[in-house]
Amino acid sequence: xxxxxxxxxxxxxxxxxxxxxxxxxxxxxxxxxxxxxxxxxxxxxxxxxxxxxxxxxxxxxxxxxxxxxxxxxxxxxxxxxxxxxxxxxxxxxxxxxxxxxxxxxxxxxxxxxxxxxxxxxxxxxxxxxxxxxxxxxxxxxxxxxxxxxxxxxxxxxxxxxxxxxxxxxxxxxxxxxxxxxxxxxxxxxxxxxxxxxxxxxxxxxxxxxxxxxxxxxxxxxxxxxxxxxxxxxxxxxxxxxxxxxxxxxxxxxxxxxxxxxxxxxxxxxxxxxxxxxxxxxxxxxxxxxxxxxxxxxxxxxxxxxxxxxxxxxxxxxxxxxxxxxxxxxxxxxxxxxxxxxxxxxxxxxxxxxxxxxxxxxxxxxxxxxxxxxxxxxxxxxxxxxxxxxxxxxxxxxxxxxxxxxxxxxxxxxxxxxxxxxxxxxxxxxxxxxxxxxxxxxxxxxxxxxxxxxxxxxxxxxxxxxxxxxxxxxxxxxxxxxxxxxxxxxxxxxxxxxxxxxxxxxxxxxxxxxxxxxxxxxxxxxxxxxxxxxxxxxxxxxxxxxxxxxxxxxxxxxxxxxxxxxxxxxxxxxxxxxxxxxxxxxxxxxxxxxxxxxxxxxxxxxxxxxxxxxxxxxxxxxxxxxxxxxxxxxxxxxxxx
Amino acid sequence: xxxxxxxxxxxxxxxxxxxxxxxxxxxxxxxxxxxxxxxxxxxxxxxxxxxxxxxxxxxxxxxxxxxxxxxxxxxxxxxxxxxxxxxxxxxxxxxxxxxxxxxxxxxxxxxxxxxxxxxxxxxxxxxxxxxxxxxxxxxxxxxxxxxxxxxxxxxxxxxxxxxxxxxxxxxxxxxxxxxxxxxxxxxxxxxxxxxxxxxxxxxxxxxxxxxxxxxxxxxxxxxxxxxxxxxxxxxxxxxxxxxxxxxxxxxxxxxxxxxxxxxxxxxxxxxxxxxxxxxxxxxxxxxxxxxxxxxxxxxxxx
Numbered sequence: 032x033x034x035x036x037x038x039x040x041x042x043x044x045x046x047x048x049x050x051x052x053x054x055x056x057x058x059x060x061x062x063x064x065x066x067x068x069x070x071x072x073x074x075x076x077x078x079x080x081x082x083x084x085x086x087x088x089x090x091x092x093x094x095x096x097x098x099x100x101x102x103x104x105x106x107x108x109x110x111x112x113x114x115x116x117x118x119x120x121x122x123x124x125x126x127x128x129x130x131x132x133x134x135x136x137x138x139x140x141x142x143x144x145x146x147x148x149x150x151x152x153x154x155x156x157x158x159x160x161x162x163x164x165x166x167x168x169x170x171x172x173x174x175x176x177x178x179x180x181x182x183x184x185x186x187x188x189x190x191x192x193x194x195x196x197x198x199x200x201x202x203x204x205x206x207x208x209x210x211x212x213x214x215x216x217x218x219x220x221x222x223x224x225x226x227x228x229x230x231x232x233x234x235x236x237x238x239x240x241x242x243x244x245x246x247x248x249x250x251x252x253x254x255x256x257x258x259x260x261x262x263x264x265x266x267x268x269x270x271x272x273x274x275x276x277x278x279x280x281x282x283x284x285x286x287x288x289x290x291x292x293x294x295x296x297x298x299x300x301x302x303x304x305x306x307x308x309x310x311x312x313x314x315x316x317x318x319x320x321x322x323x324x325x326x327x328x329x330x331x332x333x334x335x336x337x338x339x340x341x342x343x344x345x346x347x348x349x350x351x352x353x354x355x356x357x358x359x360x361x362x363x364x365x366x367x368x369x370x371x372x373x374x375x376x377x378x379x380x381x382x383x384x385x386x387x388x389x390x391x392x393x394x395x396x397x398x399x400x401x402x403x404x405x406x407x408x409x410x411x412x413x414x415x416x417x418x419x420x421x422x423x424x425x426x427x428x429x430x431x432x433x434x435x436x437x438x439x440x441x442x443x444x445x446x447x448x449x450x451x452x453x454x455x456x457x458x459x460x461x462x463x464x465x466x467x468x469x470x471x472x473x474x475x476x477x478x479x480x481x482x483x484x485x486x487x488x489x490x491x492x493x494x495x496x497x498x499x500x501x502x503x504x505x506x507x508x509x510x511x512x513x514x515x516x517x518x519x520x521x522x523x524x525x526x527x528x529x530x531x532x533x534x535x536x537x538x539x540x541x542x543x544x545x546x547x548x549x550x551x552x553x554x555x556x557x558x559x560x561x562x563x564x565x566x567x568x569x570x571x572x573x574x575x576x577x578x579x580x581x582x583x584x585x586x587x588x589x590x591x592x593x594x595x596x597x598x599x600x601x602x603x604x605x606x607x608x609x610x611x612x613x614x615x616x617x618x619x620x621x622x623x624x625x626x627x628x629x630x631x632x633x634x635x636x637x638x639x640x641x642x643x644x645x646x647x648x649x650x651x652x653x654x655x656x657x658x659x660x661x662x663x664x665x666x667x668x669x670x671x
Numbered sequence: 672x673x674x675x676x677x678x679x680x681x682x683x684x685x686x687x688x689x690x691x692x693x694x695x696x697x698x699x700x701x702x703x704x705x706x707x708x709x710x711x712x713x714x715x716x717x718x719x720x721x722x723x724x725x726x727x728x729x730x731x732x733x734x735x736x737x738x739x740x741x742x743x744x745x746x747x748x749x750x751x752x753x754x755x756x757x758x759x760x761x762x763x764x765x766x767x768x769x770x771x772x773x774x775x776x777x778x779x780x781x782x783x784x785x786x787x788x789x790x791x792x793x794x795x796x797x798x799x800x801x802x803x804x805x806x807x808x809x810x811x812x813x814x815x816x817x818x819x820x821x822x823x824x825x826x827x828x829x830x831x832x833x834x835x836x837x838x839x840x841x842x843x844x845x846x847x848x849x850x851x852x853x854x855x856x857x858x859x860x861x862x863x864x865x866x867x868x869x870x871x872x873x874x875x876x877x878x879x880x881x882x883x884x885x886x887x888x889x890x891x892x893x894x895x896x897x898x899x900x901x902x903x904x905x906x907x908x909x910x911x912x913x914x915x916x917x918x919x920x921x922x923x924x925x926x927x928x929x930x931x932x933x934x935x936x937x938x939x940x941x942x943x944x945x946x947x948x949x950x951x952x953x954x955x956x957x958x959x960x961x962x963x964x965x966x967x968x969x970x971x972x973x
Contacts, residue, residue, distance in 0.1 A: 052902075061901070061902070061903040062903060063898070063903040063906065064769060064905075065769075065905040065907065066769050066864055066891075066907055066908055067894040067907075067929070068905050068907035068913070069864055070928050071914045071921075071925065072912070072914055074924050074927075074928040077928065078924045081924065082920075082921065085920065085924075086920060089920060
């Protein structure tokens with residue numbers, strides 16, 4: 032037995048009142064004249080046993096009444112089979128992933144799921160607590176009427192969401208409603224990858240009841256990929272895209288709302304879509320919105336896929352030999368591919384790539400450490416001259432692994448290539464970079480907390496840093512010093528550093544709806560496809576649920592694009608027919624560990640199972656009835 | 672529309688309308704009117720009948736002819752009926768001066784008015800009536816007379832203050848019996864907060880002397896039902912004995928005990944040859960008056 036308001040159990044101490052009255056009855060102070068006292072005396076002599084029995088019975092009834100009322104006030108819950116349901120703490124996981132937007136028989140799957148939740152909410156009583164948790168992690172709590180109202184405002188996401196995270200959150204919420212019986216009820220469209228995650232939700236002792244809907248046969252056309260290559264068009268480039276369709280389908284390619292190409296593809300499954308490459312040239316410059324679309328079908332959300340491209344002339348770079356042969360070779364490759372242009376050192380928009388010990392370099396620069404330790408003094412003087420607030424420290428020759436800069440274990444910049452290029456790179460020779468805004472190398476010691484400009488650390492010290500007009504690496508880019516130039520991500524990183532960090536390209540971020548991204552320093556707003564600008568006040572944001580291209584703004588300037596598209600696997604709706612619901616639930620079941628995880632075969636079974644998990648009843652009414660019965664019996668006995 | 676009869680009115684209302692003498696007259700007038708209308712119409716002071724001889728009867732009134740003819744010993748009663756002698760024995764102890772409700776008559780006030788009515792009724796029949804007021808002793812004695820001035824004497828006696836803290840009912844009965852020299856009536860009005868046996872013995876003695884004994888047990892309704900005074904210590908104003916009790920807990924048992932006690936009184940006095948009736952102070956005077964002045968054992972009124 033549990034209690035909703037256990038503090039009221041203290042009322043049970045009031046049983047002392049009738050007991051005290053009973054014990055003190057012989058010490059009553061009030062005196063009343065009554066000539067027929069001889070009858071009282073005689074009565075006590077003749078009926079002493081009866082009177083004692085009667086007094087004790089009355090005492091017991093009064094104590095029983097007080098105890099029952101105290102227990103009732105504490106709102107006890109007990110599981111008594113066959114008596115409705117005890118107060119539940121019910122967290123309903125409503126799958127509103129993109130696939131629930133499938134329309135069949137003029138009604139979407141999501142509408143059916145919502146109707147199921149509505150039915151469940153209608154079974155709640157005032158003693159219950161309930162929440163709705165959607166696949167995008169949104170939590171709605173409150174009374175049943177407010178939940179019903181909020182339910183009407185929910186809609187399918189533009190992506191898959193995270194049903195595992197929603198379930199994990201629901202388990203926590205259900206537990207928080209203790210001592211009510213915790214229950215998690217999941218209702219999903221039964222898509223096979225609803226729980227496409229490696230993580231397993233541990234529900235522990237919280238019962239979970241899963242219901243999956245099937246749909247009729249669905250013939251879904253989808254654009255599964257769309258990307259502009261390269262990231263900067265000068266002004267031409269290509270768009271690579273992939274389309275799956277159960278039969279032949281027409282496609283269109285749009286740039287800034289204008290159709291610039293069209294065609295048709297043969298049937299192809301989601302697992303092996305038709306991949307196409309379309310060469311295009313843009314008439315306009317700057318950031319350009321693009322879209323590949325197919326004709327509308329039952330699932331509208333994947334009928335179009337967005338991309339963005341920067342249209343501008345290539346960044347200019349001036350290369351000095353001090354940067355080393357690997358850096359020079361990477362830059363030559365990029366120039367040959369016309370991703371970069373060679374420019375004169377000191378010319379406008381031209382980035383200088385050199386060793387830090389090179390004389391006469393000017394910002395913007397990408398500098399590497401000198402191979403010869405003797406040159407460190409010269410290198411630090413160059414940094415001082417350029418106003419870069421970092422200095423090279425004493426040489427370190429031990430082998431360490433570089434780490435991408437992070438905060439509390441999370442990368443500082445989730446959108447940058449630096450995460451993959453730096454993480455785990457062996458470093459054998461390095462000069463720990465010391466933050467020194469005042470010009471003295473003693474300003475900070477090695478091992479100090481990462482400064483925001485830090486891109487990577489090695490041996491606990493800053494190793495790669497970036498700031499206004501500079502990128503600085505604490506090792507020479509030679510294989511005997513570091514394996515960085517040997518990594519596959521090295522060349523893309525160099526291009527990103529030159530074009531985005533030191534150039535003016537800004538950044539292109541691809542994300543799925545609901546994803547959390549970080550590293551947006553300098554971004555002051557997000558411009559949505561309809562032109563609305565929403566301000567941001569931190570370097571993190573949650574990706575909007577609606578697919579499209581959102582421009583990153585720094586005040587009035589567009590400094591990048593956030594491309595939001597659903598996960599391609601969300602378009603895989605094959606096997607969602609009615610008969611597949613059970614296997615879908617079985618698949619979901621493997622992702623939920625717990626003592627009581629039960630699939631429901633129908634909506635009515637789902638509702639029954641949910642409340643069966645809290646079989647029983649609150650004991651408020653029975654206890655109040657018991658107290659009343661005791662009081663009535665006491666009154667009857669007192670009169671007779 | 673007929674006027675309400677005084678003997679059927681609420682005694683408290685009636686007492687509030689006039690003093691003791693006036694109330695007695697109203698009650699008697701109403702009572703006599705009622706008697707004329709009642710099936711008992713026709714009772715008369717002319718009534719004459721034999722009654723069984725009882726030890727103590729004056730042998731001068733023995734009917735020797737019946738004794739010789741039927742071998743039955745009876746006394747001729749008629750000569751006595753025409754000039755009956757009655758003694759009213761009124762308990763004025765402290766317990767009689769109690770009422771459970773200030774708006775209600777005390778037991779003594781009720782008994783006084785009833786006794787006055789009885790006296791007036793008898794005096795109107797030219798019977799001799801006397802009065803004894805007692806507590807532990809005889810506090811006031813008015814010998815039985817049938818003179819017209821007797822009424823004034825009785826009224827003066829009723830106006831005397833109440834008595835002390837205890838009462839000797841049996842002793843008062845015996846002494847009252849001695850004051851009635853010839854066989855007559857002894858009417859006891861008391862709350863009978865005493866042991867039944869001594870009183871029954873006294874009644875038996877009086878009966879042996881040829882007296883009719885009538886006992887009216889005057890009770891306050893709260894004494895029968897137990898007052899709703901809440902948890903308290905209940906104190907006897909005479910003996911000062913205190914008993915703690917909660918009315919709600921003991922009322923039923925108490926009422927049963929009172930009924931047992933009344934049954935004992937009825938049985939004990941019945942065995943002694945006395946008539947017994949209970950009068951509640953909230954009931955009209957007419958009912959106890961009928962008990963007292965009703966048809967006696969020989970079919971005659973007192």
